[in-house]
Amino acid sequence: MTTSARGTEQGISVAAALRFLQTYAVAVMILVLMVLLSLSSNSFLTVQNLINILNQNTPLAIMAAAMTLVIICGGFDLSVAAIFAVASVTAAWLALNVHPYAGLMAAPLVGMLLGFVNGLTITTLNIHSFLATLATGLVYRGIAILITGGTLLPVRLDDFTWLGRGRIGVVFYAVIVLVVFAVALTILLNRSTIGRKILAVGGNEEAAILSGIRTKRVKIVAFSINGFAAGLAAAIATSRISLGQATAGTGMELEAIAAVIIGGTSIYGGQGAVWRSVAGVFMLALINNGFNILNADPFYKDLTTGLIIVAAVGISAAGRRR
Amino acid sequence: MAAGTEVETGQAARAEASAPCISLSGVSKSFSGVEVLRDVSIDFLPGEIHGLIGENGAGKSTVGKIVGGYYSRSSGDLMVFGESVTQWDPPLALARGVAMMHQELQLVPALSVAENVFLGIEHSRVGFLVGDEDRRLADIAAFAGFDLDPAATAGSLSIADQQKVEIMRALAREARVIVMDEPTSSLTHDEAERLHGVMRKLRDRGCTIIYVSHFLDHVLDVCDTVTVMRDGAVIRTSPAANETKASLIAAMIGRPAADVAYPPLPPEPDRTGTPLLSVRGLVTSTGVRGADLHLWPGEIVGLVGLVGSGRTEIARAIFGADASVAGMVTVAGEVYADRSPRSSIERGLAMVPEDRRKQGLVLTQTVRPNITLPHLSAFARFGLVRAGAERSEARRLIDYFGVQPGHVDGEVANYSGGNQQKVVMGKWILGDPRIVILDEPSRGVDIGARRRIHEFIGETARRGAAILLISSEIEEVLGLAHRAYTVSGGRVTGEIVPAETTVDEVIWRLFHEQGADKAGATA
Numbered sequence: 001m002t003t004s005a006r007g008t009e010q011g012i013s014v015a016a017a018l019r020f021l022q023t024y025a026v027a028v029m030i031l032v033l034m035v036l037l038s039l040s041s042n043s044f045l046t047v048q049n050l051i052n053i054l055n056q057n058t059p060l061a062i063m064a065a066a067m068t069l070v071i072i073c074g075g076f077d078l079s080v081a082a083i084f085a086v087a088s089v090t091a092a093w094l095a096l097n098v099h100p101y102a103g104l105m106a107a108p109l110v111g112m113l114l115g116f117v118n119g120l121t122i123t124t125l126n127i128h129s130f131l132a133t134l135a136t137g138l139v140y141r142g143i144a145i146l147i148t149g150g151t152l153l154p155v156r157l158d159d160f161t162w163l164g165r166g167r168i169g170v171v172f173y174a175v176i177v178l179v180v181f182a183v184a185l186t187i188l189l190n191r192s193t194i195g196r197k198i199l200a201v202g203g204n205e206e207a208a209i210l211s212g213i214r215t216k217r218v219k220i221v222a223f224s225i226n227g228f229a230a231g232l233a234a235a236i237a238t239s240r241i242s243l244g245q246a247t248a249g250t251g252m253e254l255e256a257i258a259a260v261i262i263g264g265t266s267i268y269g270g271q272g273a274v275w276r277s278v279a280g281v282f283m284l285a286l287i288n289n290g291f292n293i294l295n296a297d298p299f300y301k302d303l304t305t306g307l308i309i310v311a312a313v314g315i316s317a318a319g320r321r322r
Numbered sequence: 323m324a325a326g327t328e329v330e331t332g333q334a335a336r337a338e339a340s341a342p343c344i345s346l347s348g349v350s351k352s353f354s355g356v357e358v359l360r361d362v363s364i365d366f367l368p369g370e371i372h373g374l375i376g377e378n379g380a381g382k383s384t385v386g387k388i389v390g391g392y393y394s395r396s397s398g399d400l401m402v403f404g405e406s407v408t409q410w411d412p413p414l415a416l417a418r419g420v421a422m423m424h425q426e427l428q429l430v431p432a433l434s435v436a437e438n439v440f441l442g443i444e445h446s447r448v449g450f451l452v453g454d455e456d457r458r459l460a461d462i463a464a465f466a467g468f469d470l471d472p473a474a475t476a477g478s479l480s481i482a483d484q485q486k487v488e489i490m491r492a493l494a495r496e497a498r499v500i501v502m503d504e505p506t507s508s509l510t511h512d513e514a515e516r517l518h519g520v521m522r523k524l525r526d527r528g529c530t531i532i533y534v535s536h537f538l539d540h541v542l543d544v545c546d547t548v549t550v551m552r553d554g555a556v557i558r559t560s561p562a563a564n565e566t567k568a569s570l571i572a573a574m575i576g577r578p579a580a581d582v583a584y585p586p587l588p589p590e591p592d593r594t595g596t597p598l599l600s601v602r603g604l605v606t607s608t609g610v611r612g613a614d615l616h617l618w619p620g621e622i623v624g625l626v627g628l629v630g631s632g633r634t635e636i637a638r639a640i641f642g643a644d645a646s647v648a649g650m651v652t653v654a655g656e657v658y659a660d661r662s663p664r665s666s667i668e669r670g671l672a673m674v675p676e677d678r679r680k681q682g683l684v685l686t687q688t689v690r691p692n693i694t695l696p697h698l699s700a701f702a703r704f705g706l707v708r709a710g711a712e713r714s715e716a717r718r719l720i721d722y723f724g725v726q727p728g729h730v731d732g733e734v735a736n737y738s739g740g741n742q743q744k745v746v747m748g749k750w751i752l753g754d755p756r757i758v759i760l761d762e763p764s765r766g767v768d769i770g771a772r773r774r775i776h777e778f779i780g781e782t783a784r785r786g787a788a789i790l791l792i793s794s795e796i797e798e799v800l801g802l803a804h805r806a807y808t809v810s811g812g813r814v815t816g817e818i819v820p821a822e823t824t825v826d827e828v829i830w831r832l833f834h835e836q837g838a839d840k841a842g843a844t845a
Contacts, residue, residue, distance in 0.1 A: 015736075191709070193702045200695055203686035210643055210673065210681055211696040211749075212664040270686030 021315050022264035022271075026279045029308075033286045041293045049289070051170055057285045058174040059084075059233035060252060064259040064277040065182045066229030069189065071260050073222040074202040074269035075129035079118060079137030080230040080256060084249030085144040087111045087234035092153035092244020100159035107235035108228050114140055115227015119220030129223070137253070144246040153244035164240025174236045178278070181232065185225075186274045198222055202269030258305070259284055262312045283308075341404060343368045343499055343530050344389055344420070349398030351384055351554075356766070358384050360554045362398070366499070371521055371531045373541035373562065376551035377574050377829055378629050378794040385551070386501045386534040390422030391415035421492035422501040425630075427484045431477030435459070438476045439490045462490050467523055482513040489520065500524070501532045506540050507630045518544040536628050538567050538833055550574055571833050575826040584801035585776055588783040591621040591804065596655040598788040599757050601640060604649035608635045611812035613649070617757065617788035622779060624799030624806030624820075625792045628832055632812035633792045634676055637759045640790075641673040642666050653757065667696050672755035674746055676762045676792075678739070682746035685735040689725070690716040692734055693749045700753070719748035724774055740771025747778060758782055759790045764798065776802060796825045810835045 037044040063080055070077045087107040095103030114136070122132045155161070166173045189195035197218045200208040208215055230249075238244050259280035265272025284305060291301045342365035351359035359381045366372050366389075374382040387393040388400065391412040400407050402418055412422065429438050436455040439462065445452040459472045468486045470479075476487055485505060492500050502521075506514040514537075521531050521544055535541050541548060542562055549559040550573040557573045597616040604613040613636045617623050625633045638644045640651055642661030651658045653669050666673070675681035683692055693716045694701055701712045716730045723744040727737075734745055743763065750758065760779070764772045779802055783789055793799050799806050800820040808816045808831060815835050818828060 187706075191706050193698045193705055193707055196691055196695070196698055196707060199687060199691070200684045203684035204680075206681050207684050208695070210641075210663050210675055212662075212667040213695070214664060266686075270684065 018315060018318055022266070023273075023276070025312070025315070026263050026276050026283055030279060030283050030286065033283065033290065037286065037290045037293065044289070044293050047170065049293075051172070053282070053285050053289055054175055055172045057281050058172070058178045059237040060255055060259070061178050061278045061281040062181055062229050062233040062236070063226075063252060063256040064263075064281045065178075065185050065274050066226045067256045067260050068263070068265050068272050068274050068277040069185065069195075069198055069222045070129070070226045071257070071265050071267065072189070072202045072269055072272045073198045073219055074205065075122070075219065075222065076257065077115075077118065077129065077133045077223060077226050078253050079114070079133040079140055080226060081249040081251065081253040082137040082140035082144065083111050083114045083227050083230040084234045084237075084252060085246055086114060086140050086147070087231035088238040088248040089144050089147045089153060089244040089246055091235055091238050092155050093147060095155045095157060095160045095244075096153060100155070100157045103155070103160060104163055104235050104239065107238070108231035111231020111234065112224050112228035115224040115230070116220060118227065119223035122223065123216035123219055129219075141246070144248075148244065148246045150246065155238070155242050155244065157242075161239050161242050164236050164238070164242075174240070177232070177236065181229070182274055182278050188225075189274060194218065194221055199270060202271075204270070255281075255284065258309050261316065262308060264312065264315070266316050267313060268316070340368050342366055342401070343403055344532075345399075345401040346385070346388070347399045347401070349385075349388065349395045349400065351381075351388065351393060352396050353766075358554050359388075359395075362551075362554075362556050364549050364556060364559060366530055366532055367547070368498075368530055369525055369528050370546040371525050371533055371544055373545035373548040374532060374534045374551065375536060375538065375541055375548060375570060375574065377536075380551040380574070381554040382534045382536075382551050383503055384554075386422065386503050386532060389415075389420060389499070389532060390501045391420070392422065416495055416497070419496055419498040420501070421495060421497035421499070423485065423488045423492070423503065423505060425504045425507065427481070427488055429476040429484055429487055432475060434473050434475055435470050435479075435487050435490075436472040438487050439494050441491070443494065458494070459490070462493050465527070466490060466493060466520060468520075480513075481508045482510075482517065485509075485517065486520070489524075493524075498528065499530045499532065501534070503534045504536070504630065505533075506535060506537055514540055536833070538570050542567060542570075567833070571830050574833075575829045585773075585780045587802075587804065588620060588622065588780050591618045591783075593618045593621075595619075597652075598654055599640070599790070600650075600652045601636075602650045604636065604639055604651070605647045606635060606639045606644055607647055608638070608644050609812045610635045610639055610646075613639075613809075613812075613814045615790075615807050615814055617790060619756070619786045619788055620783050621805065622783050622789045622791060622803045624803035625790060625809055626796055626799050626806050626818075626828060626832065627809030629794060631809045631832075633809050634761055635812065636809065636814075637673060637761055637790065637792060641671060641759060643673070643675075667753065667755075670753070670756040671759070672696075672750040672753070672757070673759040674750050674761060674763055676765070678742050678746050682749070683734055683742060687734070688729075688731040689720065689734050689745055690730050692745055693719055693752060695749060697753045715752065716748075719752060720745075722751075723748050723778070738768065738771075740767035743767050744771060744774065747775065751778070751782065754785075754787075756787050757790070758787055759792075761792045762794065763791070764793070764795075796828050800825060800828070808832060808835060 043049060067077060067080065087110045090110045091103035091107040094106050118133055118136050121136060122129045163173055189198065197213050200213060201215045201218045205215055260277040261267060262283060263276030263280035265277060287301060287304055291298060344366040347363045349359060349362045350357065362385060374385055376382045384393060388395050391410045391414060400410060402420065430441065436459045439459055440455045445454055456472045463470065466489060468490065470483060470486060476484060505517060509517065525531060533541065533545060542565065545562040547559060548562045548565055548570065550557040550570060552574055598619045599617040601613055601615045604610050609632050625636065627633045635644065639646045642663055642665065651661065658669060679685065690712060694712050698707065701708050713730050720728050720730065725741050725744045734742060763775050779789055779791065791799060791803055803820055806818045806820060807814045808818060810832065
């Protein structure tokens with residue numbers, strides 16, 4: 001009797017430790033990295049360097065923030081990079097042929113439409129989102145190439161580039177967009193009915209169905225939001241480099257998923273937080289920045305990132321097994 | 323060799339001729355403190371078909387799973403071919419020639435018959451398959467007398483043919499003991515007959531078959547020896563020739579009434595008006611083959627039946643969790659077609675599912691969001707959840723059921739079974755439903771939670787709701803319900819009035835009806 005009670009107590013404290021790691025590991029690691037980098041280089045802890053890191057990573061952070069919802073919902077989205085590309089070339093094309101503002105506004109809407117198509121594909125065909133978005137990603141990338149005909153679309157219009165380049169004081173508009181978007185998603189996830197449903201569907205789909213939740217709609221909403229975010233990220237990035245290109249965003253889907261996982265969102269669904277995914281992006285960015293500043297062998301950069309992802313997934317799986 | 327003490331003369335004579343191949347002595351088994359097997363001693367002899375029978379929860383399946391290595395025993399000895407075993411799990415059991423056939427068959431649907439039979443024991447040469455499976459299969463099929471296309475995919479076969487593949491799988495591993503857990507539950511009468519033919523042939527070639535079943539006719543038809551269990555203990559082991567259906571049922575019943583006080587029954591409902599819930603001719607692809615039932619306001623109605631009789635499936639079809647093929651459901655006189663959980667909740671139905679962890683709770687969330695999940699929109703304004711209103715409602719229900727610990731945002735995943743069940747009950751009572759379906763509401767909960775759940779059932783009926791109570795414990799239904807329907811083979815077969823019957827009579831009736839039902843299926 002006593003041994004079993006002790007066993008459960010231990011189980012609970014292990015669980016609590018795992019939960020703490022899942023929740024705050026990313027914040028702790030960011031802190032450690034910042035201290036280490038400040039100590040080892042003078043050029044790290046400068047306003048300019050920090051602002052640059054923040055600004056450069058806003059598009060990815062926006063995508064990771066929304067990817068959190070999809071992963072909490074029990075899915076994956078491999079098509080966001082391709083959605084980013086379609087939104088990028090659509091924005092550039094509209095900016096050139098209609099109006100720069102039309103381009104900037106169309107990008108998130110096009111993204112949301114493609115995300116909606118993802119959600120519809122997954123729920124009507126009843127296939128895993130991993131496979132569905134692998135396929136739709138290829139289709140979307142093809143559409144992006146069709147729109148441009150394979151050429152680049154330079155847009156050197158001030159009405160178009162302000163979003164990516166403009167700033168108030170030292171703060172870029174893009175960073176403000178990121179903060180507003182991340183706060184909005186946090187409220188959506190933690191305070192709204194749809195957020196509650198996303199958590200329930202990812203946590204236990206069968207219980208959600210029996211509770212009268214229309215799980216298909218919930219998934220479609222999550223994927224639509226994710227598409228919207230990819231489009232928004234594309235508007236910012238395209239505006240910043242004033243260039244629409246069909247190959248834009250390649251690899252971002254995996255970076256976004258990696259950031260979400262490093263942030264401690266469970267890969268099994270049902271648990272997670274938006275701010276941690278954004279933190280995950282900045283942690284990846286700090287590692288990157290650190291290697292540049294310290295002139296270290298870039299081989300170790302991928303190795304380090306990979307090991308951190310393995311550790312994050314390991315913590316997630318350990319939390320699941322108990 | 324420790325011969326079983328309860329073995330009667332016929333078997334004792336044979337026990338002298340041959341030592342038991344599997345022998346349990348003094349085996350007990352507990353699941354989280356609840357004892358499900360008590361001091362069980364059974365000898366299984368070489369070359370016999372040995373039936374294990376008993377009421378729901380008597381422990382017959384548990385014995386099968388201990389022999390097959392799927393459960394470990396809490397105490398007692400397990401002897402296998404004369405050796406006492408300490409380490410015992412399914413792979414070890416298989417290596418020693420003990421195979422288990424589960425109720426849910428465990429084949430790989432996309433692989434062929436031959437590939438399934440030899441899965442994991444394919445002949446290979448330097449890592450490449452030799453590809454002699456078809457020839458090896460032909461030998462085994464000839465031995466067992468089966469005629470299956472070796473290239474057919476397992477998923478395309480009927481249940482009966484899939485069972486043959488499972489049997490060949492056991493034979494391919496040179497199993498000398500095969501445990502079959504309810505193998506005939508999804509077979510037609512003819513298919514069951516044929517399976518029995520195969521079992522006899524295997525026995526004649528020296529195999530021992532442990533046949534766990536609640537179909538008494540089947541057991542009497544094919545078994546050499548029968549062990550009757552009741553309440554986790556062995557009542558007797560005797561030659562099947564000495565038993566009749568009546569003698570077996572008599573051995574299964576007669577359990578002394580448990581010392582449980584049930585709360586007073588709510589007043590008899592008025593059955594002259596429109597029923598609150600009417601179900602006529604319900605048929606589903608999940609195994610409901612004709613259900614008719616009526617519930618009046620303020621009435622507690624039980625559904626009793628043996629495990630696998632289709633009780634849960636009837637409940638799920640009414641609630642819209644499974645699609646129905648035919649039949650009509652009316653709620654307060656209004657036809658309710660196109661059923662789904664969503665519209666059931668809107669119409670004031672609630673269903674507490676049988677598995678609280680898999681179907682009832684979102685374990686990644688705390689108590690509060692779990693309780694409000696079916697009625698989230700009632701707590702929302704402009705799409706945002708009003709946390710204050712939600713908290714106070716969760717608080718009210720936690721106090722009403724006495725959930726411990728009583729935190730509104732407690733981690734329900736770490737709660738005891740009884741408290742988890744109270745949370746599920748709270749979740750479903752929140753909208754004051756007028757029809758409440760309870761599927762095994764008190765299974766695996768402690769005495770206190772059980773009493774609270776029983777009180778709740780009475781309170782809910784008193785305020786005018788109709789309650790459909792499914793329970794494997796016949797006593798519980800008789801103690802709580804105004805009326806009960808018996809369910810067998812996916813059909814509602816009759817009606818009982820608890821005040822006019824006893825647990826023994828109901829068990830008697832269930833085991834008899836199931837025989838009648840099987841006969842009906844062949845006619």
